[in-house]
Amino acid sequence: MHPEKFKQVMGLPSGERHAYFVRKVADTQEVWGLYHAGWATAQAHGHVAIPFWPEAAFAQACASGDWEHFQPRAIALGDFLSKWLPGMASNGQLASVFPVPQGGASIAAPADLLRDMRHESEQYE
Template sequence: MNNKEIEVVSKLPASKRYEYFIKKVADFEEVWGLYDDGWAISEDENGNSLMPFWPKQEFATLCAVDEWKNYKAEQIELEEFMQEWLPGMKADGIKLSVFWNNVDSAVLDIDTLIIDLENELKKY
């Protein structure tokens, strides 16, 4: 990825970054999170746990700041993400934070992400 693409995509509205996430994750069959003795988690204004995920390593690395400054981008295979991570997060009551850009992210229901990913994967 080049720096211009990273800059442009990072500045897109959360809904457009979500669309980009779906396409890239389906293309490369991987998801990225931040890890340091545990996965990065944040909270929404209601105290709900949010786990952030990104479509590419570069975007995750850009968010390894402040309380996540010691975290490193870690790859998660898409099949594992869909079969194990998402059902486990749903059972634990953890919400998704898709493509955080240090300002906002798309926060959505896990079932919505599963459907959107399945629909995108059918195109391949």
């Protein structure tokens, strides 16, 4: 990815990064998380939030601090939609969509993110 594009996307407001995430993931059929003997998590609104990114480079940029030993790992979109999001919903977890080192993330309930992803996927059919 071109460094200027990387910088520009990282600087988008959280709502625009959420929309970028949905479009990019629908296109590439992959979601990225950070993994090191378990998936990276954070706290949001009193719940466990699992961070997700649209590309490995964005996940790697957040692999510092508590996540410094974590590495980007791909999740197939089919698994994300059919296993991850329903499992997170039943566990009371939230999705931290496209966090950045200097700024927040879009925090979404799994059902809401699933709806966004399905709506976007319909555009591709």
